[in-house]
Amino acid sequence: MLKSLRMVTDPLLDKNPVTVHILGICSALAVTTSVATALTLSLALMAVLAVSAGIISLIRRHIPSSIRIIVQITIIASLVIVADQLLQAFAYEMSQRLSVFVSLIATNCIVLGRTEAFALHNRPVPSMLDALGNGAGYSLVLLVVAAIRELFGAGTLLGYGVLPLVADGGWYQPMRLMLLAPSAFIILGLLVWAVRSLRPVQQEAREFSPYAPERQVQP
């Protein structure tokens, strides 16, 4: 029981796919201008990830290793299309705001990464728990970044006004930079730095030392 719980909670901070493995960055940049879009994409990714991990784990003994990647991608891509259609049918406005990024879940490294690294070698229930944990870890980072961007970029959270804007007679001048992609890079970088300062275990060893030629000393 405790082990299952750890499988879900570990990817939230200690093995977070975004801050530790730096996976799924592109969508994390694109959909984090508002909390609502980030939340929808997170839910879609979690659903796709959990179901694909379950299916792949169910048939893992019969996937020939020579075609395993294409089999996984086929299953993931099909689920993504279904998720996209569901969004278009039941949350049309949101699907318009997410535009291509729902279909791009198929290329999200977290999905293929977890099915390839975990679901292919484990039983369905642990695989789905692992998938949920990783989905939640991704969602957590997305929501933190989105909350910061929406709060400082538009003065709102989930569409509700938090900081009174100058335009509406308040005192807060929104930072337009927050609504542009570079701000997501900056926030994500600061986030990774903060997490690694709090958990020094996550700091990686240097892979190489910078090249510095010996100084020539004039005779």
Place this chain on the structure above:
Amino acid sequence: MAEPRSSGPWRRFLARPNTDRVKTVGVALLVAVACGLSVSTAAVLLRPLIEANVAAERQALMSAMLAGLPGIGPILEEAGADAVEQVVVDLDAGAIAGGIDPAGFDQAAIAADPQTSTALSRAEDLAGIGRRENFAQAYMVRRDGELALVVLPVYGNGYQSTIRAYLALEADLATVAAFTVYEQGETPGLGSRITEPAWQAQWAGKSVSRDGEVVIEVVRGTADGPYEVDGISGASVTGYAVTDMLHFWLGPRGFGPWLDRLRMGGA
């Protein structure tokens, strides 16, 4: 995957080693069929819902566009949605087709039927649509019996999608009241910026024709004068496509003949 207890061919298939060629091809086929089935089932089951959503959004865009127009919004507030008169135009005859009920008019079906559509030659086909339906929907708004606004649904081939838009013309049938794109799949961040209110806002007050000739153009760089609209950097092809589709739909193969008749005072 359900495994039957008896040792049938299914079981023998599953028992094959994973390196076996038959098993590799078989698993690939089974996965492809299963995935294909689930995707197509979802698409077929959800299509009515999605289409209803698209239609509702289209209607909302149209209402929002009309409500935002100076001089038109108040008319609609007074008379409600009935103030917008739906008509079906016989494009070749340049007249309202009396025999067709606008309420049940399905333009997509008309366009798909060779009996009710006309093939276009390459020179004529500015909008890149191949065939043009013989009957097209349009909307009119009247004020005290006088024509106040005509809304023409236009469409054409863009850079990588079909762009569909409403062009609202004022009573002189040359001044643009509004231009609203309601469906497109252009490159996000570039061509798809034609849906942005800031870009669409610059259309108001432009003039589509000079001395009866259609001259409106989406230009690269900065627009100059009443016949030019600023293009979007990085989306030249989308700009050309919008220009071309307007030239087509306002021209002799589009709504041109009908607009001419309206200008002369007929309907």
